Amino acid sequence: MALVLTEEQSMLRDSARGLISDKAPVSHLRHLRDSKDPTGFSKEFWQSFAEMGFAGLLVPEEFGGSGLGYVEAGVVMEEIGRTLMPSPFLATSVVAASALNRGGNAAQKSEYLPKIASGSLLATLAIDEGAKHRPLQTSLQALRAGNGFKLSGAKALVVDGHVADLFIVAARTAGSAGERDGLTLFLVNPKAKGVAIERTIMVDAHNAARIEFANVEVTADSVLGEVDQAASLLDGVLDIGGGAVAAEMVGLSDEVFGRTVEYLKSRKQFGKLIGEFQALQHRAAELYVDIEITRAAVMKALQALDADVVKAASAVAVAKARAGTTATRAVQEGVQMHGGMGMTDQFDIGFFMKRARVCEELFGDANYHTEQLARARGY
Amino acid sequence: MTDSRTSDLETADLETFRNETRAWLEANCPLEMRKPATSDADVFWGGRNAKFSSEPQRIWFERMRDKGWTVPDWPKEYGGGGLSAAEHKVLRAEMAKIGARPPLSSFGIWMLGPALLKYGNDAQKKEHLPKIAAGEIRWCQGYSEPNAGSDLASLQTRAESDGDDFVITGQKIWTSYANYADWIFCLVRTDPAAKKHDGISFILFDMTSKGVSTKPILLISGYSPFCETFFDGVRVPKSHVVGTVNRGWDVAKYLLQHERAMISGMGERGVGRPLGQIAADSVGSDALGRLDDAMLRGQIASFDVDEAALAACAERAVDLAKAGQAHPAFSSAMKYYGTELNKRRYEILMSAGGVDALEWESERSKQGARPRAWLRTKANSIEGGTSEVMLGIVAKRILDLPGA
Ligand SMILES: Cc1cc2nc3c(=O)[nH]c(=O)nc-3n(C[C@H](O)[C@H](O)[C@H](O)COP(=O)(O)OP(=O)(O)OC[C@H]3O[C@@H](n4cnc5c(N)ncnc54)[C@H](O)[C@@H]3O)c2cc1C
Ligand SMILES: Cc1cc2nc3c(=O)[nH]c(=O)nc-3n(C[C@H](O)[C@H](O)[C@H](O)COP(=O)(O)OP(=O)(O)OC[C@H]3O[C@@H](n4cnc5c(N)ncnc54)[C@H](O)[C@@H]3O)c2cc1C
Numbered sequence: 001m002a003l004v005l006t007e008e009q010s011m012l013r014d015s016a017r018g019l020i021s022d023k024a025p026v027s028h029l030r031h032l033r034d035s036k037d038p039t040g041f042s043k044e045f046w047q048s049f050a051e052m053g054f055a056g057l058l059v060p061e062e063f064g065g066s067g068l069g070y071v072e073a074g075v076v077m078e079e080i081g082r083t084l085m086p087s088p089f090l091a092t093s094v095v096a097a098s099a100l101n102r103g104g105n106a107a108q109k110s111e112y113l114p115k116i117a118s119g120s121l122l123a124t125l126a127i128d129e130g131a132k133h134r135p136l137q138t139s140l141q142a143l144r145a146g147n148g149f150k151l152s153g154a155k156a157l158v159v160d161g162h163v164a165d166l167f168i169v170a171a172r173t174a175g176s177a178g179e180r181d182g183l184t185l186f187l188v189n190p191k192a193k194g195v196a197i198e199r200t201i202m203v204d205a206h207n208a209a210r211i212e213f214a215n216v217e218v219t220a221d222s223v224l225g226e227v228d229q230a231a232s233l234l235d236g237v238l239d240i241g242g243g244a245v246a247a248e249m250v251g252l253s254d255e256v257f258g259r260t261v262e263y264l265k266s267r268k269q270f271g272k273l274i275g276e277f278q279a280l281q282h283r284a285a286e287l288y289v290d291i292e293i294t295r296a297a298v299m300k301a302l303q304a305l306d307a308d309v310v311k312a313a314s315a316v317a318v319a320k321a322r323a324g325t326t327a328t329r330a331v332q333e334g335v336q337m338h339g340g341m342g343m344t345d346q347f348d349i350g351f352f353m354k355r356a357r358v359c360e361e362l363f364g365d366a367n368y369h370t371e372q373l374a375r376a377r378g379y
Numbered sequence: 380m381t382d383s384r385t386s387d388l389e390t391a392d393l394e395t396f397r398n399e400t401r402a403w404l405e406a407n408c409p410l411e412m413r414k415p416a417t418s419d420a421d422v423f424w425g426g427r428n429a430k431f432s433s434e435p436q437r438i439w440f441e442r443m444r445d446k447g448w449t450v451p452d453w454p455k456e457y458g459g460g461g462l463s464a465a466e467h468k469v470l471r472a473e474m475a476k477i478g479a480r481p482p483l484s485s486f487g488i489w490m491l492g493p494a495l496l497k498y499g500n501d502a503q504k505k506e507h508l509p510k511i512a513a514g515e516i517r518w519c520q521g522y523s524e525p526n527a528g529s530d531l532a533s534l535q536t537r538a539e540s541d542g543d544d545f546v547i548t549g550q551k552i553w554t555s556y557a558n559y560a561d562w563i564f565c566l567v568r569t570d571p572a573a574k575k576h577d578g579i580s581f582i583l584f585d586m587t588s589k590g591v592s593t594k595p596i597l598l599i600s601g602y603s604p605f606c607e608t609f610f611d612g613v614r615v616p617k618s619h620v621v622g623t624v625n626r627g628w629d630v631a632k633y634l635l636q637h638e639r640a641m642i643s644g645m646g647e648r649g650v651g652r653p654l655g656q657i658a659a660d661s662v663g664s665d666a667l668g669r670l671d672d673a674m675l676r677g678q679i680a681s682f683d684v685d686e687a688a689l690a691a692c693a694e695r696a697v698d699l700a701k702a703g704q705a706h707p708a709f710s711s712a713m714k715y716y717g718t719e720l721n722k723r724r725y726e727i728l729m730s731a732g733g734v735d736a737l738e739w740e741s742e743r744s745k746q747g748a749r750p751r752a753w754l755r756t757k758a759n760s761i762e763g764g765t766s767e768v769m770l771g772i773v774a775k776r777i778l779d780l781p782g783a
Pocket of ligand 1: 095274343
């Protein structure tokens with residue numbers, strides 16, 4: 001398939017861009033941060049997002065969604081990256097919807113997917129426990145109790161954790177940390193007894209939470225997929241999440257870069273536009289090349305996910321690794337080339353730097369994905 | 380969700396083409412030709428004095444030539460395969476899948492051909508293109524001069540009008556394979572009074588013409604793939620000018636886009652086996668199968684990430700061109716990255732090879748194949764326009780930065 005957007009995808013991009021840049025420019029994030037907004041995003045805007053079909057973008061049509069693919073989800077993520085709009089789109093519409101759609105039984109799908117599509121249910125995956133993304137290190141325990149299970153342990157970096165209506169919790173039902181066997185996914189009600197949620201105010205002013213589970217009882221019905229065998233379901237879901245975040249990072253990088261190039265064309269020092277200095281020109285050109293190469297790698301990964309999630313792991317590893325190094329470079333050059341202005345809170349560039357740092361950690365950073373590629377290639 | 384994009388019919392046709400191509404390649408590509416060339420002798424360049432280095436090389440070349448697949452996307456009337464962009468992509472992918480070598484390498488294919496297709500007149504196309512496709516004439520590129528490298532437009536080789544001819548006098552340098560080439564495409568100054576870009580013409584002539592001489596230059600790799608080339612009153616008919624007299628710079632730049640796109644492909648062209656495996660042979664692996672040199676392993680993995688990403692970008696560049704969305708200067712961006720990546724590849728190979736990669740003359744080392752290839756790659760970011768010049772082009776033409 002051609003590595004360019006189709007006409008339909010371009011139209012989707014234009015409508016997402018129009019909506020997001022109009023209703024949620026960077027000042028929207030700034031306002032949410034400064035007012036210490038308790039929700040962390042605009043519910044009103046999320047509703048109109050849902051009405052346009054974005055909330056259910058990946059949800060099959062039979063469950064009230066648009067039944068589109070990961071390339072389309074990436075198109076929306078890229079636009080989100082341009083204005084850093086806080087939105088349940090990633091956690092609910094991409095990650096949770098994919099987990100439910102790929103792993104859910106008929107009852108689970110028909111209960112949750114229509115609500116995701118209509119924008120009325122927020123869901124999120126609770127996976128990370130330690131400082132770094134290490135899915136196989138999951139050690140939150142699920143002990144069998146009667147017909148169900150009891151969950152005990154803690155999760156970190158649960159996106160939208162304090163506002164979600166549904167948690168998808170990765171737990172260990174057998175084996176020990178590091179093993180592929182023995183992982184199970186559970187659908188957990190955040191209001192269940194024993195769940196303690198602490199909203200964590202993050203550097204990027206986006207939603208995240210730490211969650212403790214103290215003997216939280218769940219029924220056998222709440223298992224998503226197979227007991228002990230969640231690793232391969234998780235592989236796919238995490239690759240989908242990684243691909244989506246990589247797309248957000250492309251949007252973010254491109255936006256920072258665009259703003260920086262504009263600055264080079266307007267700021268004068270030494271009687272010249274600073275964009276005339278070759279030292280800056282060459283760095284800007286290198287960054288441009290980096291972004292274009294990363295953009296292609298991310299598209300490739302999203303297409304690979306559309307073709308077959310199970311076979312997309314290496315393409316996603318390449319994409320997320322590239323997106324991490326490229327975004328890091330883009331925001332650093334962005335601040336540097338803005339001189340003192342780049343250091344001020346009043347100026348938007350810093351917001352991009354902060355969000356890029358969080359995106360790096362989401363679903364594994366560049367080192368993690370580079371390591372995955374090395375393992376996949378057997379050296 | 381992919382259906383409405385290309386019509387089902389096209390997709391079906393393309394699938395048929397893929398299956399037929401795969402079967403044909405399977406039946407016709409000799410096994411020996413399914414691995415990358417490791418030395419220049421493995422590459423077939425064609426030309427009047429061409430010799431095949433092996434029987435499989437001859438068979439492969441002749442079969443591909445007969446199908447028009449030395450130049451798959453050129454029109455059939457000029458000896459090409461007449462493939463559409465989509466079919467060409469399929470052919471490339473299928474060839475890559477079995478590791479099939481290009482049957483014919485030539486400056487005619489990569490550089491002159493595309494320029495003639497765009498700027499040549501009918502007679503020039505009929506005269507030269509079929510001979511390029513059939514590997515009958517080998518071309519060289521007469522652009523650089525001792526005082527005109529990055530600043531190519533300052534070239535001084537003079538072409539003076541004399542009736543129906545131009546009389547050419549001057550010197551070129553770094554002319555790759557000038558001593559083997561049959562013909563040259565050359566930039567000459569036809570109007571010394573005009574501004575430097577406005578007085579240049581693009582002209583073709585036979586290297587056996589009276590007054591042409593070449594002198595090989597030895598490279599740090601120990602090979603002499605290029606020459607100083609001297610013209611002492613070489614008489615060339617005016618009908619050999621491609622495009623308009625004094626507008627040769629347009630042709631020259633267009634050709635450079637193709638040259639750069641070709642050179643950038645080096646970043647994707649592997650050495651037959653994955654670097655991780657090559658390194659494992661020399662540095663060894665631990666019980667888990669990981670290279671016994673953690674830092675080297677990390678360098679290789681980062682390289683692999685970038686190489687895969689570059690391959691995606693090269694694919695996208697072709698698709699963008701097909702969709703009419705390509706920026707004409709994008710080949711400079713690719714040239715910059717592809718060549719720098721290829722240099723990285725060989726730094727890793729040298730590091731992985733350790734002491735074994737240092738031998739310069741021995742059977743064991745295939746006469747120092749690796750260190751010589753390593754040194755040769757250092758030219759990648761110089762030939763066809765240096766990395767700095769590429770970044771300058773990106774800054775000016777794509778980013779529109781002031782004063783670039
Ligand atoms: C935290 C902080 C504390 C500070 N404290 C003080 C203080 O106490 N007192 C004080 O007087 N100032 C202070 N400054 C100001 C500081 O000295 C300036 O920010 C700095 O000199 C850069 O100037 P500028 O911000 O105007 O950037 P600009 O000069 O506009 O530079 C923008 C970009 O252009 C690049 N650039 C500029 N000229 C060239 C060139 N010729 N070639 C190549 N690149 C070029 C710069 O490197 C930079 O990347 C402080 C700044 C910060 C961020
Ligand atoms: C292996 C090889 C094969 C070649 N084959 C051919 C051939 O077949 N035909 C042909 O015509 N030519 C050929 N060339 C020549 C090649 O195109 C030139 O070497 C190249 O254009 C650079 O010119 P130069 O060597 O004069 O370097 P210079 O232009 O003198 O450059 C020296 C250094 O200065 C830098 N520099 C120059 N200008 C700028 C600037 N404006 N901003 C920043 N940095 C700058 C360069 O990047 C470089 O690092 C070949 C070269 C090599 C190495």
